[in-house]
Amino acid sequence: MRARPTPSLRHAPRAWLTAVRDRFLAMLLPLCTAALAPAAWADAGGWPTPPATAEPPPQVSGPLQGGTADHTKFDELKGPFANGSEVTEACLGCHTETGKHFMRNIHWTWSYTDPSTGQQLGKKYLINNFCTNARGNEGMCAQCHAGYGWKDESFDFTDETKIDCLVCHETTGTYYKTPNSEGSPACSVMFEGKPPIDYAAVAQSVDLPQRANCGSCHFMGGGGDNVKHGDLSSALKQPPRTLDVHMGVDGLNFACTACHVTTRHIWAGSRYNVVAKDTQGTGLPGQRTDVATCESCHGLSPHPVDSLAGFKLNDHVQSVACQTCHIPEFARGGVATIVDWDWRTAGKTRDGEGFHEEGYIQGNGEHRYTYKSIKGDFTYDENIVPEYAWFDGQMVYTTIDTAFDPNAEVIEINGFTGSREDGRSRIWPFKRMHTWQPYDKGHGTLVYTHLWGEDDAAYWGNYDMAAAIEKGMADFGLDYSGEYGFIETLSWWPITHMVAPKAQALGCGDCHTPNNSRLASVEGIYLPGRDRNPWLDTIGTILVFGTLAGILVHALVRIFSKPKEAQH
């Protein structure tokens, strides 16, 4: 038992014993099931999500700790349950208001209207530059919807029994989800032959969400481990403190919800609504529960003022995001992220069949696919130095409705604004994702591509991009010119996880230097050490060396002209 006494454990010894037993089971079950599960699967969807071999210590989940109920004692959870929805009904029998609360959050709605731009955002609508669009492909993509059965437009978003409580709360690691529709036989074969889920066991195991729960989707965004974010990977399930000082099992061992604090199943810390500069700090009394910012715990003067440097660092809080110095590199911990994706090469087949090729071995020794017929070519990278830019928290998305110049060279999927002068921005680190992806060449818009389906148009299985776009657009009544091409797109991912221990934070000289400054491209500031007036430096150098030359000449003339007898 590696668990250290935390306040919650001291106050609730009974719950602690229960937790020990639960986790003992949690350790055994996946060991049994892992032997049965096909090996290909752990990569395909992120399930199952067994904990590491050693028993994990309890994760710290923010204000809610300890608990007041032992779910293994509830008759309601004894089962048997035929499916997840029946478990949900049992949950809602006691947690009477939770369904209503949950249905307002983005894990359920997949929809968000930006209050500033009015843009309709959310996975339900957006186009990204990974697998491009969930819309029309819910049969596959909505595996990560926190619900049951969303495969097309007919899904009932008002049915509380369709909420998936288990994906976030079960702790056995034996729970998994499969696509909501069959898809092409070429794909569905990946999801066959799984062990049945013991719903009573997983229902009784419920706890506050562990990193592996959130990670089952958020570590796997973009279709694989760390593909999308770069700072969210399976390495964070049991990370050492050196990978993430907050989540480290040998450190604070925070669960995601320790920072992403929750009120009525609404989470703080949204990528759609970034707090780029928190001016409130910790707030009173105690911790604030509406934000996931660093400042909400660390305050607005986080560095101890025990030196001039500490004082200056606290000044930097005004203009530099904490993440900029404290996450020196992302995609650390041995799991690579995709930085470049080329859809132009997708669709190659061998003997009529799709194939994939491994071409990258990441830090933890795992091989990654660098080509898939269904997706094209990928470029991986890890231990990446971020891009840096002023960021005010406001992203402006290129959506399916956004018209652009069809001959444009690069389209920003999520352009952002920010400057030194606006008072709301700070210099943030970003992952830059570059992709060649299909678009409507005639109209200058992005397209919905029909990737997943049992029909002949679904790209995954048929490899006909023209047909896939035709159907992807037609299914939603969208105007399509009939001519597609490929366009370069960029997306920007604010980096905020994988906070390194302070000893690994950037030093002053990483930015304040004339050569290879981390902030070389950041404008709108005078950065001492990086910036200079070349005229002044030239004139000053001439002055100084001119003076030295003058002295030298004067001295030489003195030496060679002075009559010997005149010397004193």
Added chain:
Amino acid sequence: MALHRVKIFSLFERFWHWSQMLLIVVLLITGFGLHGFHGLFSFEDAVTLHTGAALTLLVLWAFGTFWLFTTRSWRHFIPTIHGMWGVLRYYSFGIFKGERHPYRKAYWRKHNPLQALAYTMLKLVLFPAIWITGLIYLFYFAWRDLPDATTYLTGVALIHTAAAFAILAFVFIHVYMLTTGHSFRDHVMPMITGFDEVDLTPEEEAYLRKDQPEDIR
């Protein structure tokens, strides 16, 4: 009028000079390091040393200024053109012919006219330019939210750096000047012992011999 060895640099004045020299050397080295000209120190160490030395120098200057005015020593620095031509001529021609320096230190005029002008300009132009911009620079956190603060900071940094170049040039000339005349040692020793050869009037000599005998040898 006769030459005597007289104490013209008091203990405080010598302490001022040498600690100022040390601080300015530290400031020049760390300052040009911060500017990116060399990497002898980490940026953090350079900032710490630079700021510490600068604040120490400001305290020293506060005492020095107080001392100058309370002892009436500031009068040594009043610029004059009297004798200036002779000094300029000496450094331009006479020195090469082995002539003797035309200036004789007087008890109330221990700098030659060129020195007085140079030191006065240093005290009234270069030093204020660098310490005023330095303080503005240091207190950037207090005015960073003014409109166009970065433009002002660029200007402040420009003046600060320009003054630094000028002071560096001054330091080179100042040190070179020590090699002129008798010897390097003869120029440095007065600032160590306090005694130098001064042309005293009979009255000054009589006064010193009677009232400050320890100041005349």
